[in-house]
Amino acid sequence: MRVTRVLQAGVAVAAAVALLGACGGGGNAGSGGDKKLTVGIKFDQPGLGQKTGTGYEGFDVDVATFVAKELGVDAKNINWVEAKSADRESLLKKGDVDFIAATYSITEKRKAEVDFVGPYLVTGQDLLVKADNTAITGPESVNGKKLCSVKGSTSADTVVTRFAKEASLQQVDGYSQCLSGLDTGTIDVLTTDATILAGLAAKQPGKYKLVGKTFTTENYGIGLKKGDARKADIAKAVEKFYSSGEWKKAIEKNLGSIFKIGEPPALTEK
Numbered sequence: 001m002r003v004t005r006v007l008q009a010g011v012a013v014a015a016a017v018a019l020l021g022a023c024g025g026g027g028n029a030g031s032g033g034d035k036k037l038t039v040g041i042k043f044d045q046p047g048l049g050q051k052t053g054t055g056y057e058g059f060d061v062d063v064a065t066f067v068a069k070e071l072g073v074d075a076k077n078i079n080w081v082e083a084k085s086a087d088r089e090s091l092l093k094k095g096d097v098d099f100i101a102a103t104y105s106i107t108e109k110r111k112a113e114v115d116f117v118g119p120y121l122v123t124g125q126d127l128l129v130k131a132d133n134t135a136i137t138g139p140e141s142v143n144g145k146k147l148c149s150v151k152g153s154t155s156a157d158t159v160v161t162r163f164a165k166e167a168s169l170q171q172v173d174g175y176s177q178c179l180s181g182l183d184t185g186t187i188d189v190l191t192t193d194a195t196i197l198a199g200l201a202a203k204q205p206g207k208y209k210l211v212g213k214t215f216t217t218e219n220y221g222i223g224l225k226k227g228d229a230r231k232a233d234i235a236k237a238v239e240k241f242y243s244s245g246e247w248k249k250a251i252e253k254n255l256g257s258i259f260k261i262g263e264p265p266a267l268t269e270k
Contacts, residue, residue: 035073039064040083040091040100040223044174047199047254048103056080058199060220062250063120063241064101067222070237071230084173086152089113092225099234100223103196105154106269110223116269117234118221120241123259124214125155126194128201130182131209136189138213139163145188146170148178155192158216175200182208193218198258221269235270 041060042049049060065075083091083102091097092114106116129136136142142164149156151171160167170187172178179200181187190197194214201208222238224231241247242264251261 034077035071036077036079037068037071037073037098038079038081038096039068040081040088040097040102042084042102043082044176045103045196045199046203047258048196049101051080051082057254059121059250059254060101060103062246062254063222063238064099066241066246067099067101067234067237070240071233084152085150086173088152088223092223095225099228099230101220102223103193104221104223105193105218106221107154111269113226115224115226115228115231116221117224117231117238118267118269119219119265120222120238120247120267121195121220122265123193123195123218123220125158125191125216125218126197126214127211128182128190128197128208129188129211131206133188133209136211138211139191139215142167142189142191144168146181146186148172148181148187148190149192150175150178153192159191163215179208195255195259199255202258219265219268232270235267238267238270 041056041064043051045058048058050056050058065078068075068078081091081097083097083100088100088102088104089110092100106118127136127139136145139159140163142159143166145167147156147159147167148170151173156169156171160169175190175192175196178187178190182190194210197210201210222234224234247264248261251259
């Protein structure tokens with residue numbers, strides 16, 4: 001009986017050790033190189049967030065990768081998820097992503113649903129047309145034209161409500177659909193932030209042009225689930241992204257030809 005009890009005790013201790021080892025494994029609970037994050041980005045925005053044949057690239061990708069590193073997560077352990085404009089709040093609320101860096105403009109309406117850190121980039125809304133288009137010279141001239149933007153974006157509403165109530169609005173899932181519409185003539189003009197439009201135009205030089213008259217201010221922020229305890233740590237990471245000089249390097253690498261490089265914006269949400 002005494003031997004049996006000793007064996008039973010030994011089995012119990014071994015099981016406890018195995019359980020503790022399992023709890024310290026992968027996922028966000030892991031340590032060091034085992035920690036993982038799921039990050040939402042755009043997959044179709046050249047210069048900002050784009051899925052390529054070998055991975056992902058763009059300014060938002062660089063921001064997210066730096067932040068993840070400061071949180072103790074290696075780049076190889078980031079799971080990149082497409083965050084379409086219409087899906088961003090839902091992805092955060094459901095916990096499908098840890099945070100989002102996807103040309104996500106900070107607005108009061110969105111702040112009621114999710115938390116932000118930022119802005120980490122400031123731009124303005126513009127218009128994109130075919131290179132030979134001379135009829136559209138600003139948002140007021142979109143009246144009576146076929147206007148395209150993506151679902152969930154505030155851009156199209158801004159044009160229609162403030163400048164061109166008679167525009168024919170068409171909202172689609174991705175910017176590539178808007179570009180296809182420009183090519184076929186089913187769309188006259190595409191609207192969103194100037195950085196996004198410039199990135200799209202740069203992929204096919206001479207085919208499209210920016211009208212070049214921005215008419216809003218867009219503050220890009222990192223989106224988080226409401227009440228996420230990592231907000232302060234992410235804010236510190238973004239500030240280090242600035243002070244280390246990596247912000248400027250990322251701008252030059254991804255947007256240097258289309259974006260006027262100045263100083264990083266002050267964080268108003270942190």
